[in-house]
Structure formats: structure tokens, C-alpha cells
Amino acid sequence: MESVTFLGKQLKNPLVLASGILGNNAGILERVHRAGCGLVTMKSIGPGPRDGHNNPTVIDLGFGMINAVGLPTPGYDHMDTEWQALSGRTFPLNASIYGGSLEEFVQVARFVSEQGPEFIEINISCPNSDRHGMLFGVDEKAAFAVTNAVKRVIAVPLIAKLTPAAPDIGKIARACEDAGADAICAINTAGPGMIIDIEAQMPVLAFKKGGLSGPMIKPVAVRCVYDIYRAVSIPIIGLGGVTTGEDAVEMFMAGATLVGMGSAVRYRGIEVFDQVNRELADWLTDHHVTRDEIIGAAHDRRHTP
Numbered sequence: 001m002e003s004v005t006f007l008g009k010q011l012k013n014p015l016v017l018a019s020g021i022l023g024n025n026a027g028i029l030e031r032v033h034r035a036g037c038g039l040v041t042m043k044s045i046g047p048g049p050r051d052g053h054n055n056p057t058v059i060d061l062g063f064g065m066i067n068a069v070g071l072p073t074p075g076y077d078h079m080d081t082e083w084q085a086l087s088g089r090t091f092p093l094n095a096s097i098y099g100g101s102l103e104e105f106v107q108v109a110r111f112v113s114e115q116g117p118e119f120i121e122i123n124i125s126c127p128n129s130d131r132h133g134m135l136f137g138v139d140e141k142a143a144f145a146v147t148n149a150v151k152r153v154i155a156v157p158l159i160a161k162l163t164p165a166a167p168d169i170g171k172i173a174r175a176c177e178d179a180g181a182d183a184i185c186a187i188n189t190a191g192p193g194m195i196i197d198i199e200a201q202m203p204v205l206a207f208k209k210g211g212l213s214g215p216m217i218k219p220v221a222v223r224c225v226y227d228i229y230r231a232v233s234i235p236i237i238g239l240g241g242v243t244t245g246e247d248a249v250e251m252f253m254a255g256a257t258l259v260g261m262g263s264a265v266r267y268r269g270i271e272v273f274d275q276v277n278r279e280l281a282d283w284l285t286d287h288h289v290t291r292d293e294i295i296g297a298a299h300d301r302r303h304t305p
């Protein structure tokens with residue numbers, strides 16, 4: 001696929017590695033970029049150190065995955081080795097951050113911005129300790145407040161990553177846009193869901209409930225991107241269940257500017273980026289259209305490019 005300009009930065013193609021799939025090791029992230037990924041997202045970084053949930057944390061259901069990893073992090077200020085290695089990188093980096101309160105988000109964002117990533121993505125699918133554990137991303141006021149507060153302390157474009165748990169995801173996206181977000185990423189995992197071991201008569205995951213990802217959530221993700229496209233005029237990273245070039249085409253038609261993949265990396269390896277780039281290019285050639293021409297094509301009202 002051809003290179004694209006996203007929020008003023010040149011990416012070699014429109015494919016994005018989702019957060020949390022391959023960690024934060026500079027060597028691994030570099031390999032993903034070399035394997036055909038246009039923009040690499042880091043595993044979410046928060047205040048820490050914080051252990052994740054007990055095993056088992058990730059189960060492959062064949063048609064997607066269920067996970068309750070629990071946002072483990074060494075802590076944003078305990079990552080000297082990673083930041084050092086990433087400072088010499090040759091690829092664009094999207095740093096994902098989270099906090100349990102507005103103050104924590106601001107603290108992490110300020111520090112991470114100083115490390116010089118190309119973009120900062122706020123993972124607002126985590127519980128807000130000031131609001132009795134309600135997710136930041138299901139409440140317009142909380143989403144506005146956190147986006148606005150982070151925007152004030154960072155020097156790079158801000159991407160707000162939304163949860164499909166929001167009753168009206170378009171309204172949340174709009175609140176983030178109003179607060180200064182430069183782009184939206186959707187979606188984080190769906191659910192939560194649960195699987196039960198019927199012989200043991202207990203939930204399989206140690207945390208009992210987990211987020212759903214992979215092919216089974218693609219229709220939810222496509223619907224969310226569609227709703228967001230109608231609500232905002234900033235670009236969207238469409239993410240959730242994409243595994244093939246045709247899945248990516250569907251995301252573009254719903255309104256995505258870039259397309260992310262997470263679980264697909266587990267199913268098809270990091271080669272999935274090269275493969276999807278090729279499948280996408282072939283589809284566009286066969287249909288005599290460009291990527292720009294199909295963005296938002298499923299809508300009766302399209303953004304001006």
C-alpha cells in the first residue's frame with residue numbers, strides 16, 4: 001500500500017499495530033514496522049508498577065479471543081531501558097497511556113510526551129477511581145475532562161481510544177473532539193464476556209470476565225466506526241476484528257482513515273501486515289478505486305478529504 005499522511009506525519013501505509021499485542025520492546029516493535037506496519041502502538045503505560053491479573057489471562061476461542069490481562073505496567077517512570085532503546089528508533093510510534101484518575105493521566109501524559117513519541121493515545125477504557133470505577137469512556141463529561149487535561153500537557157497529536165461499552169459512542173467521540181483530540185481510535189475490546197469450564201464448573205479466566213477481540217467483534221467495531229464518522233470530523237483509526245484486506249476495506253467504508261490489527265497478529269503472525277497490505281492493494285486495483293475514494297463510502301454523507 002502507498003504511504004499516507006496522518007496528523008501531519010508520514011506513514012508508509014495505513015496499517016496500525018493495536019496496543020497491548022506485542023509489548024514495548026524496541027526491537028520487536030521495529031520488526032513489526034519492517035514487516036509492513038505503518039504505525040506501531042505501544043502497550044498501554046500507566047502509573048506503576050502494577051501487576052496484571054493472574055493466569056489464565058488470554059484464551060483463544062478460534063473466532064476471536066477473550067482476555068483479562070489487567071493492564072500490567074512497570075510504571076511510566078520505570079521504563080528507562082525501553083525509552084532509551086526507543087529514542088533511536090526509525091519508525092513512527094504511538095504511545096498508549098492510561099490512569100485511574102485525571103491527575104494520573106496528566107502525570108503519565110506529561111512524562112511520556114517528553115519521550116518524543118509521534119502520537120499519544122489515551123486508553124479511556126479503564127475505570128475512573130473518582131467516579132466509583134465507571135469507565136472514563138462511557139461518560140461524555142469524563143471523556144471530555146481527561147482528553148482536555150491531557151491535551152494541555154502534551155506536545156504531540158492526541159488520539160482518544162474508545163470503548164464499545166459506551167451507550168452512544170458517537171457522543172463520546174464528539175466530546176473528545178470538542179476537548180481537543182486530534183483523532184479517534186475505535187474500538188477497544190468488547191464485552192466483557194465469560195467462558196465457563198463445564199467440567200470444573202467455574203469460569204476459565206482467573207479474573208472470571210474478559211474483553212473480546214478478533215473476528216467475532218468485527219461487526220461491533222464496524223458499527224462503532226460508522227457512528228463515530230457521523231459524529232466527528234477528525235480522522236478515525238478503525239480497529240476490531242480486522243484480519244484480511246477485505247476486512248480493512250469494510251473499515252475504510254465505515255469511515256476509518258487508518259486500520260488497526262491486534263488479534264490478527266496472533267492468528268497470522270507479524271506477516272499479517274504485509275499480507276493485508278497486499279490484499280488491500282489487490283482489492284483496490286481490481287475495483288479501480290483508491291483508498292481515499294472508499295473512506296466513508298458506506299455513508300450517504302462523506303467528509304471532505
Ligand SMILES: Cc1cc2nc3c(=O)[nH]c(=O)nc-3n(C[C@H](O)[C@H](O)[C@H](O)COP(=O)(O)O)c2cc1C
Pocket residue numbers: 018019020021043044058065067069071096123161187188189212213214215217239240241242260261262263264
Ligand atoms: C491480549 C490483549 C491485550 C490488550 N492490551 C491493550 C492495552 O494495553 N491497551 C489498549 O488500549 N488495548 C489493549 N487491547 C485491545 C486491543 O488494542 C484492540 O483494541 C482489541 O483487541 C480489538 O482489536 P483486534 O480485534 O484487532 O484484536 C488488548 C487486546 C488483547 C487481545
